[in-house]
Amino acid sequence: MTGRSAGSPSRGPIQVTAIVPQLVHQTRPASPASSLKTRDGQTIRYLQLAHNGWDPVAKASKTRVLYSFGREDQLDIAGVRRLVDALSRLLDPADALAAAAPAGLSFVESRPLGGAWLLDGLWRWLRIDKILQPLVGSARREVDVERVLFALVANRALAPSSKLAASEWVCQDVHLPGLPHVTDDACYRAMDQLIEVEPALTRGVYDQIADLLNLEVDLLFFDTTSTYFELDEADEPLWRDERGTVVAEGDPVAVKQAGFRTHGKSKDSRDDLPQVVVGMAVTRTGIPVRVWCWPGNTSDSALIRQVKTDMREWSLARVVWVADRGFASAENRRFLQQGAGGYILGEKLRAGTAEADVALARQGRYATVADNLQVKEVNIGGDDRFVICFNPxxxxxxxxxxxxxxxxxxxxxxxxxxxxxxxxxxxxxxxxxxxxxxxxxxxxxxxxxxxxxxxxxxxxxxDGKYLLRCSDPKLSAEDIALGYKQLLEVERGWRDMKTTLDLRPVFHRREDRIRAHILLCWLALLLIRVAETGTGHTWGKIRADVERLHVGVFTGPAGTFCQRTELSQPQKALFAKLKITEPPRVINATPATA
Structure with missing residues (x-):
């Protein structure tokens, strides 16, 4: 939704746009003959809503009464307000603001406010602003880096675009709290600072959401995806360590040469294009706690070991890692069990492994744990437990x-x-x-x-079967199966990343800015997941409801001020559920200069 000016056409239904401008601009509050005198000489006025229309037969203008309000001294003011409010609902938010312009003021433009206001409320509730401010406080005082980063995150959630288009969106198409305008250069500088403070930011954000949302991190779900670039050539290979970080040639930790955007096994079926690999860890409720990024030719097998090492620094309690079949190697299993950790891993059924063949050969009854899920635990010896799941x-x-x-x-x-x-x-x-x-x-x-x-x-x-391997001796077979099924939350995260938030196309070529772009997408996903968790609605519905809340700019001899549209009941309910203060009726006012 874009900003609207006073002269722009309405985008409502055709029959409304054809009639309402006439009602607003070509009607008068009372007809000339709507008053009379009583015997005692008192004048009583009657108010009518009338419309002057051209009569092609009589070739003259004729007045037609549309609605009678009754006596002026007995006017139902509250009823008039309800009528105006009802009519305003037929209008685009910009037209509703223009129609309600106070006397002596001109309506200039309208911009969406609700989505940015809601996201900013969640941003501040999670204290991301407080985490960022000391980290990105720079000598460039002409721009508030924290506000610019919030604008880029809001852009991904509301109107995903390139950073150049995002700066134009801020300046022309949305009302962002605390940021009236920004340049594309400021956006790029803010991204450069973001990637520098990534470790402190991700740890600070996790601490906040773990406390505010009472996160259960007994299970952490991890999976990877890839995102491709419309390039003919991959990046120049550079020496990297086992984590994919660029190092100097000859450095003892250098293990391979690879470009960041390079060819690899694509999960988007685009092996012909260079890509990067992205990993994400989420909680059982779908809250994304961290993202990672590696060169495009990185295989999945060893990544979960790097992820666990990174998360170990956060001093988490005992965690059971849940991951798909690509992470089930013996080396990974040993690593995940270190520090009293555990795992629930998918096991390949068609690989012909001894464990899979023995598990499938064991007899036993399935227990129904859900309408579409049956489970059977089989004992094949060893420390690991195996659960066969069957979906009819x-x-x-x-x-x-x-x-x-x-x-x-x-x-x-x-x-x-x-x-x-x-x-x-x-x-x-x-x-x-x-x-x-x-x-x-x-x-x-x-x-x-x-x-x-x-x-x-x-x-x-x-048919309909999959095999799970678990190291935890206390979890029931049902918990193991349902826990693994929640791995779909990661899949849902990738789906929203690639569609709602437009993870791709990525409009960057530098490695640090690609990483910063992925961080911005993670922050946007975090905000919309918190919004969904708090309201019980999908982000698509939340966004559609709140984006109809606009702020209009009015100007006159006394100066300029911004006023929002009336809050609808769905908008009030959303702000209340998320405990976000409703935006004030008048956003700001600027007196005219002498």
């Missing part, structure tokens, strides 16, 4: 997908027996590029193509 709905979907793939494969190989050996080999090569089909293909000793019945039967055993 997922089993039906797996079976349907397999049947479709087998039908496609059958169609492709039908009649291939009559082909020459060369043509069959070519067909075999084509199918090998399609993993879903290739899984069910068998080649006979004579080179004939057949459906692999044994593979189909093996897959049937896995």
């Amino acid at each position: 709905d997922a089993a039906q979907r797996d079976a349907a997908v397999r049947e479709r793939l087998i039908a496609q494969l059958t169609d492709k190989i039908d009649g291939s027996d009559t082909l020459s050996a060369t043509k069959r080999a070519e067909l075999r090569g084509v199918i090998s590029t399609k993993p879903g089909l290739n899984r069910y293909l068998r080649v006979t000793p004579g080179g004939l193509l057949r459906i692999y019945a044994a593979a189909v039967k093996a897959e049937q055993r896995l």
Whole structure:
């Protein structure tokens, strides 16, 4: 939503925009013949809402009474206010402000206020402003770095854009508390300072949210994603340590050469483009507590060890780490158990590991823990516990997908027996590029193509199932399964990062600014998760409700002042649930200079 000027057209329904400007600008409060005198000489005035319209037949202007208010001395002022408020709801916020302009004042423009006001309230409630101010206090007094960083975070949550566009958004399209304008250079300088104070900021923010939200960090969920760049060439390789940090050539900690934006295994199916790898840890309620960023060719396997080392510095109590199959190596499991820690990790069923084969072969009954989840714990020896989870709905979907793939494969190989050996080999090569089909293909000793019945039967055993490995002896099988299922909170975080907050496209090339951009997205995700947790609504609904709260600028001989629109009931409810003070009716006033 952008700022609106007094002359801009309304964006409401067509029938409203065609009529309301006439009601506002071409009506008069009373018709000339709306008064009479009593026998004692007293004049009684009657108020009417009338409209002058052109009569094409009579070729003259005629007055039509739209509404009668009754006697002036008995006017229901409260009723008039209700009528005006009801009519204002039909208008765009800018038009409503223009219609309510006080006498002698001109309406200049309107900008959205509600979203920025709500985010600023959460920002201050989490004391992020107090954490940042001593960290980024610089000699450049012409700009408040903390306010600029808040503006960039608010931009990601409300109208994601490049930093150049974000500066224009601040100056022209939104009313941000404490920041009337900003330049793109100030945005870049603020980002440079942000990345310098990242360790202190992330620790300070965690301490605040852990206290204010009573966070349960007995389970921490970790996963990674990748985000790509529209580039033809990757970054120049530089020497880096095992954490992906740039070091000098010859430094004892240097382990590899890699560009930051470089090619790797893409989780967005864009292996053709350079990327970076991003990791995130969230609580069981979906609150993101920290993000990390690595070069694009970094494999998942060792990352969780770095993450645990970083989090160890925060002096957390005993934590059980929850992660997907990519982090289940023996080295990772040993590392996660250090310091009385634990893990719940997904185990690969199709890898043919001894543990998976033995677990699936064990008999036993499933216990239903939810409508779509059944669990069975199996004892295969050793210190780890194994839980098989079964989702009946997922089993039906797996079976349907397999049947479709087998039908496609059958169609492709039908009649291939009559082909020459060369043509069959070519067909075999084509199918090998399609993993879903290739899984069910068998080649006979004579080179004939057949459906692999044994593979189909093996897959049937896995329909709707996944296997979990847990080191904690106290958690029940149900807790293990439900805990792992909450790993979806990380997936939800990535989905919101890439859609609502526009993690990509990233409009930066420097490594430090790419990292700063990801930090800004993390802070924005933190604010919207707190808003969702506090209200029970999605951020999409919250944003839609509060962004209709505008502030209008009025000017006249006495000066200029800003006044907000009336608060709707949904807006009042949102501010109340989040314990955010409602914005004042008059935001600020500037007397005219002599």
